[in-house]
Amino acid sequence: MFKPPVDLDSFSEPVRKLWRKMNPCTLCPRNCKVRRSEGETGFCEIAGMPRVSSVGPHFGEEPVLVGPGGSGTIFFAGCNLGCVFCQNFDISHLRYGSERSIEQLTEAMLALQNRRCSNINFVTPTHLAGPIAAAVESARTKGLTIPTVYNTGGYDSVDTLKLLSGFIDIYMPDMKYADSDVAKQLSDAPDYPQINRAAVKEMHRQIGDLKVEKGLAERGLLVRHLVLPNRLAGSFEIIDFLADEISTSTAINVMAQYRPCYRADRHPQINRYPRADEIEQVRQHAMQRGLTLIR
Numbered sequence: 001m002f003k004p005p006v007d008l009d010s011f012s013e014p015v016r017k018l019w020r021k022m023n024p025c026t027l028c029p030r031n032c033k034v035r036r037s038e039g040e041t042g043f044c045e046i047a048g049m050p051r052v053s054s055v056g057p058h059f060g061e062e063p064v065l066v067g068p069g070g071s072g073t074i075f076f077a078g079c080n081l082g083c084v085f086c087q088n089f090d091i092s093h094l095r096y097g098s099e100r101s102i103e104q105l106t107e108a109m110l111a112l113q114n115r116r117c118s119n120i121n122f123v124t125p126t127h128l129a130g131p132i133a134a135a136v137e138s139a140r141t142k143g144l145t146i147p148t149v150y151n152t153g154g155y156d157s158v159d160t161l162k163l164l165s166g167f168i169d170i171y172m173p174d175m176k177y178a179d180s181d182v183a184k185q186l187s188d189a190p191d192y193p194q195i196n197r198a199a200v201k202e203m204h205r206q207i208g209d210l211k212v213e214k215g216l217a218e219r220g221l222l223v224r225h226l227v228l229p230n231r232l233a234g235s236f237e238i239i240d241f242l243a244d245e246i247s248t249s250t251a252i253n254v255m256a257q258y259r260p261c262y263r264a265d266r267h268p269q270i271n272r273y274p275r276a277d278e279i280e281q282v283r284q285h286a287m288q289r290g291l292t293l294i295r
């Protein structure tokens with residue numbers, strides 16, 4: 001059942017606009033136009049309030065996000081992508097978790113800061129941009145000072161990202177595919193390549209290249225790219241896009257941890273681990289193009 005924030009009128013105009021974008025929902029490029037405040041659900045299968053599967057310090061993220069206290073992750077249930085190889089399918093597709101109010105999200109952030117986490121890391125946030133912005137705004141008035149991280153699959157609309165400007169310190173988008181047919185087959189999102197590139201451009205416009213102080217990320221863009229077997233991710237094209245159209249100083253994590261999960265066994269081309277040489281070729285290309293490799 002829909003529970004609005006205590007008093008939406010007390011929030012800033014961008015927060016109110018983000019909430020309005022959920023009814024009918026045009027928060028993400030799916031444009032489902034369902035009325036989430038009335039309990040309707042679209043592709044992401046989440047109605048008006050966030051479902052959270054876990055909250056806590058996480059030490060498995062990139063070292064620039066971790067530090068001594070860990071990255072303060074908040075894992076959201078539901079997702080606006082349909083990746084057949086999803087490694088968190090119990091959270092993303094089965095939606096394990098419980099509903100949280102804006103006040104509870106706010107308190108969760110402040111508690112993570114009190115536990116000396118290095119940042120607040122919103123995992124799979126795209127379909128919940130409104131509640132997240134409201135909670136960040138509320139938490140900052142109560143003393144939240146650590147950076148916020150938007151840890152997204154990268155299928156984000158530019159309009160929504162513009163409204164998030166100022167709420168997010170570090171954008172960490174995936175860049176999953178360069179090819180529309182592959183994006184359709186593996187994530188049910190044929191327009192992913194162009195949507196994703198436009199989103200990354202907007203993210204970089206807002207916050208620029210990644211800035212790291214004393215080993216910890218403070219602000220900026222950190223791209224994640226998961227290498228798939230058989231060059232299916234279009235890794236070289238994505239790296240060339242970043243070098244040519246974003247910045248030669250772009251920080252990128254070329255990730256080697258792909259493993260066949262969920263429904264990957266139905267797709268022979270991704271039903272194996274990538275080989276070491278496939279990963280190394282991508283890393284070499286990123287270095288040759290001058291990008292900053294983050295591991």
Ligand code: SF4
Pocket residue numbers: 025026027028029030031032033034041042043044045046079080126127128
């Ligand atoms: S956020 Fe969810 S309901 Fe809204 S457009 Fe995207 S997938 Fe559809």
